[in-house]
Amino acid sequence: MSDIVLIGGGVIGLSIAYELATHGASVRVLDQSQLGQESSWAGAGMITPANPNRAPSPEFRLRGESFVRWPDWAARLTDETGIDTGFARCGGIEIAAETSAHATKLQSEGVRAERLSSHELRQLEPHFNPEVCEAVHLPDYCQVRNPRLLKALLAACAARGVKLSPGMPVIGFEQQAGRVTAVRTPTEIISAGQFVVCSGAWSQTVLAQAGCQISVEPVHGQIVLLNMLPLPTRRIIEVGSRYIVPRADGHLLVGSTEEWVGFNKRNTAEAVAELIRFGCELIPSLKSARLERCWSGLRPGSPNGLPYLGRTSHTDNLFVAAGHFRAGLMLSPITAVLLRQLLLGEKLACDMDDFAPGQVV
Ligand SMILES: Cc1cc2nc3c(=O)[nH]c(=O)nc-3n(C[C@H](O)[C@H](O)[C@H](O)COP(=O)(O)OP(=O)(O)OC[C@H]3O[C@@H](n4cnc5c(N)ncnc54)[C@H](O)[C@@H]3O)c2cc1C
Structure with missing residues (x-):
């Protein structure tokens, strides 16, 4: 026993x-x-x-x-x-509406966060869509596989x-x-x-x-896996509930949806198309990335x-x-x-x- x-x-x-x-x-x-x-x-x-x-x-x-x-x-x-x-400190970029207030809030919580101007963002992330004009840089963002x-x-x-x-x-x-x-x-x-x-x-x-x-309750989340080398970014990019997570080997995860559809793990054409559109709008060079696969999971939502x-x-x-x-x-x-x-x-x-x-x- x-x-x-x-x-x-x-x-x-x-x-x-x-x-x-x-x-x-x-x-x-x-x-x-x-x-x-x-x-x-x-x-x-x-x-x-x-x-x-x-x-x-x-x-x-x-x-x-x-x-x-x-x-x-x-x-x-x-x-x-x-x-x-695959645990690594890759850094991250958050694109939010009020970047200045967001960076200040993170700093007050003791998190390293730096507001980036359009020019600074372009220097750090040259492949970003030029219409993205400000963001917050979080150098301590980490990832695991x-x-x-x-x-x-x-x-x-x-x-x-x-x-x-x-x-x-x-x-x-x-x-x-x-x-x-x-x-x-x-x-x-x-x-x-x-x-x-x-x-x-x-x-x-x-x-x-x-x-x-x-x-x-289950909250369905779908992910699309792309592949592109050299990687157009090495940082995690977050825009609200959407994100791109690059892996060192050329994989890029584009996620994710939040769907209250019970215990259903089906990938849907609409969500996959929307995630690909999100990724390609943010980093236009992803349009030529290889589409590898998609999958989904059921988050335990509280x-x-x-x-x-x-x-x-x-x-x-x-x-x-x-x-x-x-x-x-x-x-x-x-x-x-x-x-x-x-x-x-x-x-x-x-x-x-x-x-x-x-x-x-
Ligand atoms: C698309 C997506 C992206 C995500 N991204 C992130 C992220 O970037 N960072 C992060 O921190 N989290 C992320 N999450 C959330 C994270 O994956 C979950 O919070 C976490 O996996 C929950 O772990 P768990 O062990 O509770 O659940 P699960 O991994 O679902 O494990 C529960 C296990 O319980 C078993 N089980 C169920 N019922 C029974 C039973 N009656 N008897 C015996 N076994 C049973 C199941 O078979 C299952 O193996 C993401 C989730 C999704 C879906």
């Missing part, structure tokens, strides 16, 4: 499993399908800069605590597995003795006197001391089986975009780490650390009250 069972093997479940295993816990990860193949695989891997020391709110503190952990987290995974996660990160997490978990069980959907909970004693799958009843629901967009359904209510992190209110030993919406990759190191501290009864790196999961139903 494992000490801890995690329900869901995306970036959140695998990061928590790895962190727990490095601190001596025996851990099993159950996934209804393949491990690390859902939203975590589909994401763009943007790691937005944030500073925990100047954070204006618990949300920013959480982001900051995660951001500062990323370099060590990625290095540890590479050291332990030999797999390069999702499939490689997941491969490294899986290898690190396996090497640390985590029992990985794909094809094991959790379909119910056994409970006694305010404790979960086991989870049911179609083939096994699995007992453990503690349980964590980290089932991404499916977390609401999974938790409902234990009589606990949170609000997490009402305020913030994750639920903590113990459920009605059981001693059922925990939640879900609803990371657009920032699950970004927040994975701190989520892993906080859940490890909570489950092993250690002092918390930061206050989690604002992320407490919901009510009994």
Whole structure:
């Protein structure tokens, strides 16, 4: 019997499993399908800069605590597995309406941000559409390559003795006197001391089986993959919810949509055309890029975009780490650390009250 069972093997479940295993816990990860193949695989891997020391709110503190952990987290995974996660400080450009106010706000949060004039932008990004006349430069913007990160997490978990069980959907909970004693799958009843629901967009359904209510729904995001060498930009470019993420090998991810269409992962002609149009308008030379493929994923959307992190209110030993919406990759190191501290009864790196999961139903 494992000490801890995690329900869901995306970036959140695998990061928590790895962190727990490095601190001596025996851990099993159950996934209804393949491990690390859902939203975590589909994401763009943007790691937005944030500073925990100047954070204006618990949300920013959480982001900051995660951001500062990323370099060590990625290095540890590479050291332990030999797999390069593609973590890199590539820098970023944000194109926003009020660039001056935006840069000032970021600076007040302790994030390095510099407003660029039209001339400065042209010098930094000569391939941009000349109609883009101002932007904010964020030199600390980072990225990671999702499939490689997941491969490294899986290898690190396996090497640390985590029992990985794909094809094991959790379909119910056994409970006694305010404790979960086991989870049911179609083939096994699995007992453990503690349980964590980290089932991404499916977390609401999974938790409902234990009589606990949170609000997490799938938010469909589509991505188009282009290829062009030499790269027309080496920085992440963000315009509202749209972005271009260049990879060193010539790939450029153009994303992404936000669609409330249930558990539907179809790429649509309209969205793909719109993303390509967005990319080519911003960087006209992309018109000759090779179109490689498109894909999509289901983000675990929560009402305020913030994750639920903590113990459920009605059981001693059922925990939640879900609803990371657009920032699950970004927040994975701190989520892993906080859940490890909570489950092993250690002092918390930061206050989690604002992320407490919901009510009994
Ligand atoms: C297009 C797109 C772009 C994105 N870009 C970024 C980005 O740049 N930066 C960033 O930080 N985030 C980004 N995200 C968001 C990020 O991908 C998610 O927040 C993150 O992957 C959530 O991880 P997760 O482990 O909670 O969910 P998932 O990766 O979806 O994993 C959940 C797992 O639970 C399993 N599961 C479900 N139900 C059950 C059950 N009953 N029993 C057992 N297992 C179950 C599923 O099979 C799945 O493997 C993006 C997402 C998308 C779709």
